[in-house]
Amino acid sequence: MVPAEDPFDHAMRKAGIDVPPDLRRGTVAVHRELAAMAALLRVPRHADSEPAGQYRIDAILPGHRR
Amino acid sequence: MNGGHEVHELPITELGTLLRAGAVTAIDLAEHTLNRIHAIDGRIDSFILVTAERAMADASRADAELAAGVDRGPLHGIPYALKDIYATAGIRTTCNSRLLLDNIPAEDSEVQTRLARGGGVLVGKLNTAEFALGGGTDLPFPQARNPWNTEHFTGTSSTGSGAAVGAGLVRLAMGSDTGGSIRSPACHCGVVGLKPTYGLVSRRGVYPLSFSLDHCGPITRSVADAAVAMDVVAGHDPGDPSSAAHSVVDHTADLALGVEGVRIGYARDLFADTPGVSPEVVASVDAAAHLLAGLGAVVEEVRLPDFDLFKACGRIIMLAEAFAIHEDTLRSRPLDYGRYTYQRIAAGATLSAADLVQAQRLRRELTVELNNGPLAKYDVLLTTTGLAPAARLDEFPRDWPPPGVSVAVQTAPFNVTGNPALSVPSGFSASGMPMGIQLVGRPFDERTVLRVGAAFESAVGVSHLYPRLDPAEHVT
Numbered sequence: 001m002v003p004a005e006d007p008f009d010h011a012m013r014k015a016g017i018d019v020p021p022d023l024r025r026g027t028v029a030v031h032r033e034l035a036a037m038a039a040l041l042r043v044p045r046h047a048d049s050e051p052a053g054q055y056r057i058d059a060i061l062p063g064h065r066r
Numbered sequence: 067m068n069g070g071h072e073v074h075e076l077p078i079t080e081l082g083t084l085l086r087a088g089a090v091t092a093i094d095l096a097e098h099t100l101n102r103i104h105a106i107d108g109r110i111d112s113f114i115l116v117t118a119e120r121a122m123a124d125a126s127r128a129d130a131e132l133a134a135g136v137d138r139g140p141l142h143g144i145p146y147a148l149k150d151i152y153a154t155a156g157i158r159t160t161c162n163s164r165l166l167l168d169n170i171p172a173e174d175s176e177v178q179t180r181l182a183r184g185g186g187v188l189v190g191k192l193n194t195a196e197f198a199l200g201g202g203t204d205l206p207f208p209q210a211r212n213p214w215n216t217e218h219f220t221g222t223s224s225t226g227s228g229a230a231v232g233a234g235l236v237r238l239a240m241g242s243d244t245g246g247s248i249r250s251p252a253c254h255c256g257v258v259g260l261k262p263t264y265g266l267v268s269r270r271g272v273y274p275l276s277f278s279l280d281h282c283g284p285i286t287r288s289v290a291d292a293a294v295a296m297d298v299v300a301g302h303d304p305g306d307p308s309s310a311a312h313s314v315v316d317h318t319a320d321l322a323l324g325v326e327g328v329r330i331g332y333a334r335d336l337f338a339d340t341p342g343v344s345p346e347v348v349a350s351v352d353a354a355a356h357l358l359a360g361l362g363a364v365v366e367e368v369r370l371p372d373f374d375l376f377k378a379c380g381r382i383i384m385l386a387e388a389f390a391i392h393e394d395t396l397r398s399r400p401l402d403y404g405r406y407t408y409q410r411i412a413a414g415a416t417l418s419a420a421d422l423v424q425a426q427r428l429r430r431e432l433t434v435e436l437n438n439g440p441l442a443k444y445d446v447l448l449t450t451t452g453l454a455p456a457a458r459l460d461e462f463p464r465d466w467p468p469p470g471v472s473v474a475v476q477t478a479p480f481n482v483t484g485n486p487a488l489s490v491p492s493g494f495s496a497s498g499m500p501m502g503i504q505l506v507g508r509p510f511d512e513r514t515v516l517r518v519g520a521a522f523e524s525a526v527g528v529s530h531l532y533p534r535l536d537p538a539e540h541v542t
Contacts, residue, residue, distance in 0.1 A: 007416070008416060011415055011416035012412075012415055012416070014415075015389075015393065015415035016393075016397055017393075017396055017397060017400075017412055017415050018397070018400070019400075019412060020400055020401060023400070023405060023408050023409055023412075023465075025465050026405065026406070026409030026465030026466040026467075027408070027409045027412050027413050028413075029409070029465070029466060029467060030385075030409055030410050030412075030413035030466060030467070031413040031416045033381075033467070034381065034382060034385065034413055034414075034416060034417060034421075035416070037377070037378035037381055037382055038378070038382060038417065038418075038421045038424070040374060040375060040378045041378060041379070041382070041421065041424035041425055041427075041428055042424065045424075045427050045428075045431065046431065048430075049427040049428070049430050049431045050427065050430075051423055051426035051427050051429075051430065053430065054278075054426060059307075060307070
């Protein structure tokens with residue numbers, strides 16, 4: 001069996017980021033902190049908490065208002 | 067000297083009165099400022115670049131215009147400086163990064179355009195954590211130092227803005243705030259910092275850290291100075307996609323109204339039980355709540371959503387957006403970043419698209435909960451800015467993260483929601499380092515935040531104090 005790739009290494013390889021060995025320790029520390037934070041976000045959400053407000057055509061094309 | 071005070075000790079409005087009366091000239095103010103920078107800044111490294119020739123040219127023009135009856139408003143002839151992430155046409159703008167050491171913008175940032183149009187006198191570009199995020203000692207320019215004790219941190223990331231205003235080199239410095247980068251250095255350097263409502267001050271031409279969390283705002287000697295600055299820099303900019311089409315008010319109008327009857331929600335739970343919080347900080351904010359109640363405000367404790375949710379939401383959005391901005395250079399020039407900057411932004415590559423979407427969903431919920439809950443009942447919220455007085459610089463390790471609460475501030479919630487938030491000095495720790503309270507208002511209600519801040523500032527009475535940096539200077 002091939003051992004599973006470390007999630008940090010997998011994400012970095014996928015992103016095309018080659019972390020210099022000397023900078024790895026601190027980068028992994030931030031990754032672990034982010035992973036713990038991301039877990040906090042996985043709770044049931046309200047129907048109106050969708051993020052579609054990120055995109056509003058009238059804000060992007062104000063001249064097209066009628 | 068004017069009335070026993072050096073000119074740098076006088077509020078911007080008083081300087082304006084003196085300028086218009088002919089008792090002082092813009093050239094006098096510029097020379098005084100440049101002399102103080104020359105005498106003092108070597109100890110605090112708040113400036114990356116001093117624009118002396120530009121300052122004298124701006125000042126000369128300001129004097130000529132006043133003599134000709136042209137008055138550009140409250141900042142006419144007033145010296146100011148910009149965090150070195152604000153683009154300045156023809157003037158190097160580095161973000162304190164080896165990646166941008168040769169960056170000379172062709173155009174001014176919108177804020178610089180407004181300050182210049184308002185007759186301000188640009189004296190220089192100020193130190194910053196690299197790209198308004200990474201600090202440390204491996205950057206192109208020396209780390210800014212706290213003017214109250216040069217062995218200590220300034221707060222981050224508008225490090226030079228906090229230090230320069232704290233040292234009394236300028237009364238107005240523009241900063242930027244993505245998770246607390248105006249309020250943190252303001253708090254730790256003993257001055258005032260305003261993060262305005264998201265969209266109220268243009269971000270155009272300011273190097274982005276996180277598009278949807280970045281806010282531009284003033285760091286100043288006093289609340290009144292901040293209000294005056296807002297009157298000049300705030301307002302809709304069609305060139306900034308996040309700029310709010312909101313009518314601009316007179317930010318100075320309510321400064322003298324006091325707090326009688328103002329409803330203040332004291333968000334003590336946001337910080338008082340946080341592991342590592344300084345008892346001095348807790349006592350200082352408790353004292354502020356009592357003081358405001360004594361001035362006639364209605365102060366009641368209020369609970370906010372869990373701070374950890376705000377922190378997670380803000381951090382994930384910030385590093386996802388920062389990684390998107392920097393991914394090419396993280397691949398091609400990794401060793402040109404400072405260690406802290408690289409380690410924090412590169413880790414954004416490990417976030418998934420779903421992480422970002424979940425954070426955006428939570429952001430909407432938190433914004434609704436804060437504004438339809440506590441801020442529907444209270445005019446202003448009171449909490450702390452920092453969890454502890456500024457740490458010593460030698461407490462920072464080579465790699466991220468720093469230990470304990472050394473860089474912790476309770477400011478990120480209001481970047482997530484976009485509400486205006488003001489840091490005001492509340493006194494000093496036993497070790498002589500500044501502490502500050504944070505006042506948070508409803509969207510676009512900077513006026514009430516500034517009103518409460520002005521009443522508190524006046525009652526506490528520490529804003530006239532300056533650190534002893536030059537043995538020859540007058541210290542009050």
